[in-house]
Amino acid sequence: MMKISNLITISAAAIGVLCMLQASPAVSQEKHGVIPHAPLLQTVIPGTKNLEVAVYETEYAPGGINPRHLHPAAITFYVVSGTGVWQEDGKPPVTLHAGESLFVPAGTIHSHWNPSTTDHLRFLEFIVAEKGKGRSIPEPIKK
Numbered sequence: 001m002m003k004i005s006n007l008i009t010i011s012a013a014a015i016g017v018l019c020m021l022q023a024s025p026a027v028s029q030e031k032h033g034v035i036p037h038a039p040l041l042q043t044v045i046p047g048t049k050n051l052e053v054a055v056y057e058t059e060y061a062p063g064g065i066n067p068r069h070l071h072p073a074a075i076t077f078y079v080v081s082g083t084g085v086w087q088e089d090g091k092p093p094v095t096l097h098a099g100e101s102l103f104v105p106a107g108t109i110h111s112h113w114n115p116s117t118t119d120h121l122r123f124l125e126f127i128v129a130e131k132g133k134g135r136s137i138p139e140p141i142k143k
Contacts, residue, residue, distance in 0.1 A: 040124075050131040060084070060121040065113035073129030074106045082121035086112040096123075 041055040057080075060066075068089070077086065078101040086102055087093040089109040096102055104110055114121035 044131065045128070052129065052131045054125075054127045054129075056125040056127075058123055058125060060114040062114060062116050062118055062120065064121065066111060068109055068111045070107055070109045071104070071127065071129075072106060072133050073127050075104050076126040077102045077104070077112070078124045078126070080122040080124060082114065082119050083116060084112055084121045084123060085115050086110060 039054045039056045041053065043052060045051045045053055060082075077084075077096070079096045079098050081098050083095060083097050085093045085095050086104070087110060088104065094102060095115075
């Protein structure tokens with residue numbers, strides 16, 4: 001017969017595993033331009049027919065990267081915590097720290113990543129675009 005303390009330990013471990021399986025991942029190593037969750041804000045701008053503003057929160061694990069992509073609309077990045085690197089094609093990389101921001105014009109091919117091996121990178125993305133047209137579009141790898 002199994003001791004009650006062993007049953008409690010096994011039950012606690014099982015609950016922990018189930019919780020981990022149930023939880024949706026907040027970070028991933030490679031984003032590929034897709035944010036797997038709803039925006040913090042997404043609303044049509046008053047006085048327009050279909051122009052909307054969207055704000056997304058994104059988190060990259062250490063070493064996480066979003067490879068070359070573009071947005072059909074302008075996008076502003078704001079770093080909440082950590083350090084990130086953004087690079088537009090043909091330009092040197094720009095390193096941003098918490099509290100800093102970067103504006104990327106519509107159609108600009110760029111990539112961004114978390115250069116840290118220990119810290120997470122959290123940033124906000126602000127997009128103003130025609131409804132449904134602000135998300136990123138992957139670009140092929142440079143040859």
